[in-house]
Amino acid sequence: MITGPGLLFVVSGPSGAGKDTLVDALLARLPRLRYSISATTRAPRAGEEEGKHYFFLSRDAFERRLAAGELLEWREYNGNLYGTPRDYIERTIAQGYDLIMKPEVNGALAVKAAYADAVLIFLAPDRFPILRERLTARRTETTEQIARRLEIAEEEMKFVRSFDYIVVNAQGRPQEAIGDLEAILRAERCRIHRYTEETIENIRRP
Ligand code: 5GP
Numbered sequence: 346m347i348t349g350p351g352l353l354f355v356v357s358g359p360s361g362a363g364k365d366t367l368v369d370a371l372l373a374r375l376p377r378l379r380y381s382i383s384a385t386t387r388a389p390r391a392g393e394e395e396g397k398h399y400f401f402l403s404r405d406a407f408e409r410r411l412a413a414g415e416l417l418e419w420r421e422y423n424g425n426l427y428g429t430p431r432d433y434i435e436r437t438i439a440q441g442y443d444l445i446m447k448p449e450v451n452g453a454l455a456v457k458a459a460y461a462d463a464v465l466i467f468l469a470p471d472r473f474p475i476l477r478e479r480l481t482a483r484r485t486e487t488t489e490q491i492a493r494r495l496e497i498a499e500e501e502m503k504f505v506r507s508f509d510y511i512v513v514n515a516q517g518r519p520q521e522a523i524g525d526l527e528a529i530l531r532a533e534r535c536r537i538h539r540y541t542e543e544t545i546e547n548i549r550r551p
Contacts, residue, residue: 357453358468359498418455
């Protein structure tokens with residue numbers, strides 16, 4: 346039952362907390378959920394596809410989109426630019442589909458400033474040292490890049506109380522975090538103020 350505009354879910358938290366895996370799992374489970382693909386100037390990693398994982402842009406092209414007002418928010422992260430295209434969000438929500446995105450923490454707060462109704466979820470590891478282990482095991486970044494990501498992660502943890510929810514992704518138990526995320530999405534959908542008068546009227550009709 347489509348009940349009006351879709352909801353905007355923002356999953357954020359430090360690099361290595363498991364955002365990619367958990368958001369993929371949610372997308373596979375919830376058919377009315379769509380993913381907001383970001384633009385970035387970072388080079389694709391092995392296996393990453395244009396228009397699926399990111400829109401991979403040159404710095405010039407990114408700056409042009411920025412100047413044209415096409416990005417809802419953007420940030421420089423570890424030497425690369427990342428931003429959220431505005432048009433896809435607006436179109437998808439208007440069609441009644443829920444959207445999920447996974448920006449870094451400043452981006453998440455910027456989305457909340459633009460869409461007060463956005464639901465912000467902080468994804469945290471059960472203990473901080475696991476971030477280094479996960480980033481090292483992933484083998485997609487150099488040692489310096491990993492060190493920088495861990496510094497940023499410490500900064501990001503300071504903003505945890507600005508979020509609506511926290512989900513802990515405990516090592517070896519991703520199913521629990523997926524269950525928590527799904528519960529949040531489902532509960533937010535059931536909140537009474539998400540239902541239009543028209544939908545309630547349809548329910549009441551004899
Ligand atoms: P990665 O290079 O690991 O794909 O992403 C690096 C960081 O950029 C992650 O923390 C990720 O959440 C963040 N990021 C990805 N897309 C966006 C975006 O559109 N906006 C912002 N602010 N951050 C993003």
